[in-house]
Amino acid sequence: MGATFEPAHDWFGEVLPEGLPLGETTTVSGPGGSGKPLTGFAVVESWLDRGGSVVFLLTNSGKAFVAETMAELYDFDVDDVGDRLTFVDFDPDREPTVEAIDDDADGPIRANLLEPDVWDAALSRATDRVDGDGPGTLVFGTALNLFLFSPTYGEDSLAAFLETIERDDENTYLFTVSTSAFEDQIARVEDASDTVLVTEMDDGRLTLRGERSDSVAIETDDVEVPFTPEQLEQIKSVSEQTRTSLIPTIKEI
Numbered sequence: 598m599g600a601t602f603e604p605a606h607d608w609f610g611e612v613l614p615e616g617l618p619l620g621e622t623t624t625v626s627g628p629g630g631s632g633k634p635l636t637g638f639a640v641v642e643s644w645l646d647r648g649g650s651v652v653f654l655l656t657n658s659g660k661a662f663v664a665e666t667m668a669e670l671y672d673f674d675v676d677d678v679g680d681r682l683t684f685v686d687f688d689p690d691r692e693p694t695v696e697a698i699d700d701d702a703d704g705p706i707r708a709n710l711l712e713p714d715v716w717d718a719a720l721s722r723a724t725d726r727v728d729g730d731g732p733g734t735l736v737f738g739t740a741l742n743l744f745l746f747s748p749t750y751g752e753d754s755l756a757a758f759l760e761t762i763e764r765d766d767e768n769t770y771l772f773t774v775s776t777s778a779f780e781d782q783i784a785r786v787e788d789a790s791d792t793v794l795v796t797e798m799d800d801g802r803l804t805l806r807g808e809r810s811d812s813v814a815i816e817t818d819d820v821e822v823p824f825t826p827e828q829l830e831q832i833k834s835v836s837e838q839t840r841t842s843l844i845p846t847i848k849e850i
Contacts, residue, residue: 599812602732602769604643609636611820612805615813618791619732622762622770625805626787627796632803632829633773634658634739635670636796636822640771641737642671648731650681652723654738657843660684660705670828681729685710685719689846693750698722711750711850713757720761724768737771741786745779746847755782762789801826 601616610616617623617640625633641651653663660675663684667673675682684705691697693712700706700722708719724734744754762770772790774783787793792810796803803822807815 601813602640602644604640605646606639606643608805608820608822609639612794612807612816613792613810613813614816617769617771618810618812619769620767621791621812622772622789623792623794624762624787624790625771625773625794625796626776626783626808628798629775629777631796631798632822632824633775633796635666635803635824635828636794636805637737637739637771637773638663638666638670641735642667642673644732644735645673645675645678645681645729648681648729650727650729650734651683652720652727652734652736653682653684654710654736655684655686655705656710656738656743657687657740659686666828670824681727683723683726685723689843689850693850702726709850711744711747711754711847713753713760716754716757716761732769734768735771736768739773740775741772742775742777742779742783743843743847745782746844747850748848749850751782755785758786759789762786796822798829801829803829 600619602619603616625636627633664675667675686705686707687710688707691709693709693715695714695718698708706719706723708715710716745751774786776783791812793808795808796805804819805822806819807817
């Protein structure tokens with residue numbers, strides 16, 4: 598077993614008792630609106646608390662949502678970590694070219710990440726921005742399945758995800774994907790990942806379990822994640838907004 602990171606949350610430790618594998622990709626999958634980003638926020642909070650750096654891919658939400666959620670769930674102020682946290686904002690209305698990337702140092706990097714060269718360039722610029730120590734750099738991206746709705750770039754985006762997952766670098770990757778669409782493509786993302794976790798939502802109860810891992814022990818029984826119904830409803834609302842606004846836009850690209 599290689600090096601691992603143990604988030605400071607008992608429920609996460611039940612699912613991954615040896616911790617999250619460093620330098621690898623962990624994918625959290627599950628139906629749309631099943632709380633996947635909330636489980637990832639737990640890792641982000643602990644990672645930053647221990648001096649690490651985080652690159653946050655804003656796929657279906659904005660920085661304000663992240664800041665509000667982190668404050669509500671963990672009493673964590675994202676503005677306190679300085680240059681150890683940066684955001685990459687997926688902007689499907691921007692031209693899908695490297696030249697169109699907006700990387701103003703005072704704000705998030707904005708780019709149309711559908712094009713693989715743009716995806717690579719934006720991630721590279723973001724990881725160059727952050728300056729932390731501790732467990733290193735965590736790249737956290739949510740709702741990557743949204744990219745697959747593009748008739749022009751869907752397959753190329755999938756190839757970019759797979760290349761990133763299989764990349765041999767020092768970064769640790771944590772991605773979330775919905776299993777509500779593109780089942781075959783999502784299966785390829787899961788197969789390429791080192792570790793796969795699964796969320797489910799039933800009667801306002803969020804659970805997390807391990808599906809498989811190539812490097813660490815997992816708990817395959819459901820473990821309840823202690824978020825309130827109000828917190829879970831909030832993430833479901835964001836998921837619904839994505840279905841009604843962002844997906845139609847991506848389908849036209």
